[in-house]
Amino acid sequence: MALTRRALTRRALTRRALTRRPLAHWALTLPVLSGRARQTLAAGLLVWSCPFVAPASHADELADGNAAFDAGRYGEARQVWSAAARAGNANAAFDLGLLYDLGDGVSPNASTAFRWYRRAAEAGIGAGALNVGVMYDSGRGVRRDRAEAAIWYARAASLGQREAAFNLGQLYETGEGVPHNIAAAVAWYSMAAGAIPEAAAKAAQLAAHQRSEVAGPLVAPKPVWPAGGTAVPVSAAHSVTQLVWTAPAEPFPVTYFVELQAGAHGQFNEVLSRYSTTSATAVTLPGDEDFAWRVYAVAADGSGYAPSAWTHFGVAVTAPGTLPRATPR
Template sequence: MALSHLGLLVLAVAAWPAYAAAATVCDGQAAYDSGRFQDALKIWSQLAEQGDALAQFNLGLLYDIGAGVEANPTRAFAYYERAAAAGLPTAEFNVGVMYDSGRGIVHDASKAASWYSRAAARGHTRAAFNIGQLYETGDGVPQNLDVAEQWYGIASAVIPAADAKRRDLKRAINYSTSKRFAPPLAAYPVGTDAVLTPNRDVELVWLAPPEPSATRFFVELREMRGGNSNEVYSGYTDLTAIVVPLNDADRFAWRVYAVAEDGSHYSTSGWNRFTVTDDTKTRPAAMVPDHPSSRRGG
């Protein structure tokens, strides 16, 4: 498998909001910066066991590069994954890279795409570039050049290669207009394991339909409270992942529409339900049938 789209794992200690125990994490940072990796290991290990996402990420870093401990990609992945479950974008990106490369975990392009999408929805530009490449080639997701072009557009302000790819795809798309009039196929929600962060928001990720199809999506999120259903969010996007703030309800359902370019036709997914638990995690309440993605051969 060609790994040109992977990029490097994020090896710098990430910034994270002040709800993490900033002073203690900074103590670990100071130890790390001065080369006292064993001290950093002790500080971050204690915080990681208390559920601190940034400490979990930093501890994964130490095991990833072998600083203060013997390098252990499997253990690094486990810590990155714990931090990613809390919505830390750099951890989400690293989990995606490790699934993509098969380092520390069995290669799984579909899971790589899902984690790249989550990180990209939170503004991680390299993740946006990577998910764009997966949609361009159809690796782990259905091949969809329109969606690839949109993700490249997100990354283009920071990554010159993304802008070049976006312009190339735009020209290729403009040469083929017949698909603009095709009724759209359904998009499919991904990850009933959607996670709740301390900011009380949720990452919604879906698979775009394969070409030919529409490039616009309409997302609807509703709360399920006392037998009633009330709208929490609805809106259009050209991307395949968004972050949506949640209210204080416990149960939610969401679906995504694939909308034809002229607005005359649409297809909708089934409802995807999840429950917010007291321990700031979400657990799935209903599964959406698996959708076989188009895979790159060779």
């Protein structure tokens, strides 16, 4: 049975089923939930933690917008959320994306929805990053770009979005936008398995028949986010970003080892090192310094490793209460 790519978007726990080929039709369900439930599930259903926490004043703004939405006063909800988003409320930015995506009280506008989703995503809303990935994957509101979709799925998955891990597993399984890599597909399906039965079944099926896809030495992973020279937008209060790399097929099982350094004037010191079974990890950046990172493919049996080149990036820090500006790609 072909699996469809899915997304936690659309009101609360709505699933948009994305057909495998062609990507032209959407299966949409809209459970009836209050604005409060919708806000909690859509923007906050994370397995680990979301780096953005709304201040009390922002929570009041969201409550006012939710109350207006529940009463069917969509124009009022839009005004409240627009003011809150422009004041820096990332959850309000996500809700505006939903309004324009669904056409509640406004004319549906996928391009506007995409821009608000991306603003929310850059501020640390995992569901926003998931929706950005889905829109790149399907070509709704933005030019279709599977490689870009893979990056956003990885960023969302590193923030706990299991649907994004499922979608990325499918991309690695088929080699769309990323290298064809069954081991990487199994890793991402395994991350999604606790929440998505289909992912657990796919992980087990592929692992049972997995074999080396290539011969020769280990191949170095390729860092793709942040790319070299990128100014990563982060909030001064929540300096969290994600490190994402593409994982080529390897001749034998590997894990990944990530190094992050920070410094100035060419003097760098290590601030983070960790292992990862998947091709992305979320990190907290210590201040507004310059950074460099690289990732190794490490043979599971310890017999060798292959490092990527160092990738250098900076940060674009915004004041607390201000949404980061999305970095064009």
